[in-house]
Amino acid sequence: MTIGKPKQLALFGGDPVRGPEKTWPSWPIHDDLERTAVLEVLESGKWFFGERVRRFEREYAAFQDAQHCVSCTSGTTAAEVILQALGIGPGDEVIVPPYTFIATASAVMRRGATPVFVDVDKSWCLDPNLIEQAITPRTRAIMPVHFGGRICDIDRIRALAQRHKLTFIEDACHSWGGKWEGKGTGALGHCGFFSFQYSKNITAGEGGAILTDDPDLAALCRSIVNCGRVEGAPWYHHENLGTNARMTEMAAAILSMQLTRLEEQTLRRECNAAYLNAELGEIEGLTPQPASNRITRRAYHLYCLRIDEERFGCSRKRFIEAANAEGLPIGAGYPIPLYRQPVFAKFSHHDYSACECPVAEDLCARSGMWFAHQLLLAEEEDMRDIVRIIIKIKENVSALREEQ
Numbered sequence: 001m002t003i004g005k006p007k008q009l010a011l012f013g014g015d016p017v018r019g020p021e022k023t024w025p026s027w028p029i030h031d032d033l034e035r036t037a038v039l040e041v042l043e044s045g046k047w048f049f050g051e052r053v054r055r056f057e058r059e060y061a062a063f064q065d066a067q068h069c070v071s072c073t074s075g076t077t078a079a080e081v082i083l084q085a086l087g088i089g090p091g092d093e094v095i096v097p098p099y100t101f102i103a104t105a106s107a108v109m110r111r112g113a114t115p116v117f118v119d120v121d122k123s124w125c126l127d128p129n130l131i132e133q134a135i136t137p138r139t140r141a142i143m144p145v146h147f148g149g150r151i152c153d154i155d156r157i158r159a160l161a162q163r164h165k166l167t168f169i170e171d172a173c174h175s176w177g178g179k180w181e182g183k184g185t186g187a188l189g190h191c192g193f194f195s196f197q198y199s200k201n202i203t204a205g206e207g208g209a210i211l212t213d214d215p216d217l218a219a220l221c222r223s224i225v226n227c228g229r230v231e232g233a234p235w236y237h238h239e240n241l242g243t244n245a246r247m248t249e250m251a252a253a254i255l256s257m258q259l260t261r262l263e264e265q266t267l268r269r270e271c272n273a274a275y276l277n278a279e280l281g282e283i284e285g286l287t288p289q290p291a292s293n294r295i296t297r298r299a300y301h302l303y304c305l306r307i308d309e310e311r312f313g314c315s316r317k318r319f320i321e322a323a324n325a326e327g328l329p330i331g332a333g334y335p336i337p338l339y340r341q342p343v344f345a346k347f348s349h350h351d352y353s354a355c356e357c358p359v360a361e362d363l364c365a366r367s368g369m370w371f372a373h374q375l376l377l378a379e380e381e382d383m384r385d386i387v388r389i390i391i392k393i394k395e396n397v398s399a400l401r402e403e404q
């Protein structure tokens with residue numbers, strides 16, 4: 001296609017594909033809906049745990065096809081509450097992936113239990129082939145992450161959990177709106193949890209939720225979130241060892257408004273990502289996060305891409321520098337697998353020094369790259385810019401070889 005000499009990379013002084021006049025959608029997105037909702041809460045004087053929290057819980061459960069939703073203050077808290085409600089504690093093990101946010105594993109440790117890391121596969125999610133060999137008599141639960149919004153292999157993990165009588169907990173903190181064979185994430189396993197922190201696809205700054213189809217588990221989680229109180233009992237009756245992790249009315253009011261945009265935004269991201277997957281998948285040395293035909297709606301929290309440095313022709317570091325200079329804010333993702341964080345050596349009796357998950361190590365050290373979900377809310381023309389940028393880098397790749 002290119003006739004003559006390809007245009008010089010912006011990294012070396014050429015014109016960028018996207019100059020500073022071209023901006024990406026900012027996040028969070030809000031308008032009069034949120035403004036009115038917040039003002040209503042403010043002026044009603046009812047700032048405390050009540051009808052708006054309940055309303056959001058009903059709406060969110062319905063949106064994710066779950067029977068019950070228990071809201072709370074964060075995704076991290078949601079994980080800790082679930083693990084407490086399941087009675088997971090000292091001596092127990094929970095299987096988690098090593099390529100994830102800290103909370104997936106730290107929640108397990110804060111219960112006095114041991115996170116056991118099982119590697120991810122090319123989907124960036126827990127490798128179902130490696131789970132069985134990690135199960136011991138102490139294993140209580142499997143807690144995969146739908147990384148970037150890519151739903152893990154639900155069918156195989158559910159079957160493994162059933163066979164070994166383990167609880168299947170979804171860390172669905174990247175998967176608002178995701179559906180597996182038509183059913184929403186969160187209650188595909190026994191239970192799941194979500195985050196509404198600032199960077200997430202639906203947000204009130206902070207916030208979290210637990211979903212389940214199990215009414216007893218939902219009631220116990222609700223009690224733990226609310227100081228151990230139980231439904232129907234007097235205010236000063238404390239049945240369970242709870243905490244205060246209640247969502248505020250202000251947060252719930254914002255989330256209800258955010259939720260009205262979630263479906264349209266999810267579809268738009270999915271459509272733009274499908275275009276990128278098709279185009280970038282054609283470029284030698286790049287692999288978008290793989291699809292599955294059982295994922296009937298795919299949330300995108302991150303757009304994840306793997307680079308094979310040899311086949312692409314330059315290092316990941318140089319690719320990212322070149323892409324950033326052309327106007328694409330892509331980064332290398334997590335720099336180390338979770339088990340190399342100092343917290344595990346400092347606060348666990350388990351020895352993680354021999355822990356090795358080669359796929360996660362490779363994502364961190366060499367191949368993993370991602371950019372944030374809000375870029376996928378831009379126009380088709382902006383997606384074409386992303387493809388143009390990456391083709392331009394490919395065409396100039398010899399200039400990026402480190403040895404030169």
Ligand SMILES: *Cc1c(COP(=O)(O)O)cnc(C)c1O
Binds near residue numbers: 077
């Ligand atoms: C964000 C996130 C969490 C925790 O959510 P917070 O609301 O930030 O506490 C847990 N797991 C994953 C995978 C996340 O991305």
